[in-house]
């Protein structure tokens with residue numbers, strides 16, 4: 001199933017083809033592909049090159065670790081993400097090695113996870129990020145050190161058949177993809193003043 005973005009201007013294929021499914025195929029992800037998406041996160045840009053991210057990963061091949069990671073998700077997300085053969089949890093390292101706060105850590109974790117998601121698309125997979133997690137539970141279950149904060153879970157796998165989803169999720173899976181237009185968020189001179197470039 002493809003959900004190509006109905007873009008107004010040219011997009012690279014992996015951007016147009018990336019989307020966040022809630023139905024995954026019952027098919028494992030090859031180890032090389034898992035390593036490839038993690039490698040993509042590795043090469044994301046970060047403020048001062050700090051790379052303030054870590055990932056916890058679990059696959060269905062290891063049911064104990066898979067269930068442990070699944071249990072960090074809120075019930076709504078558990079309800080659909082349990083079809084994904086791979087789950088990840090992104091962690092922000094909000095304190096630098098020399099003990100200073102890193103105010104850009106969350107930003108950079110988002111960049112790393114987006115880079116991971118785009119590589120997934122390039123490999124014929126899709127990733128779905130989830131803010132709906134219980135960070136305190138993650139901290140306890142994974143013994144996160146001081147300053148390490150669970151940010152989002154990520155479901156990863158091959159897209160599956162949405163017909164098995166509950167009706168309200170099936171509708172969302174098939175609904176048109178919409179976005180703000182460029183003048184709604186690209187300004188020049190003053191916040192809220194659409195740039196002449198995009199009018």
Ligand SMILES: Cc1cc2nc3c(=O)[nH]c(=O)nc-3n(C[C@H](O)[C@H](O)[C@H](O)COP(=O)(O)O)c2cc1C
Nearest residue numbers: 018019020021022077128129130131132133152177
């Ligand atoms: C940081 C982040 C957190 C998200 N959290 C959730 C979530 O908890 N549950 C969920 O079903 N979708 C979640 N999403 C998916 C968004 O709803 C989805 O990206 C958005 O609707 C745009 O759809 P698209 O990714 O298919 O383009 C999240 C996405 C991001 C980037």
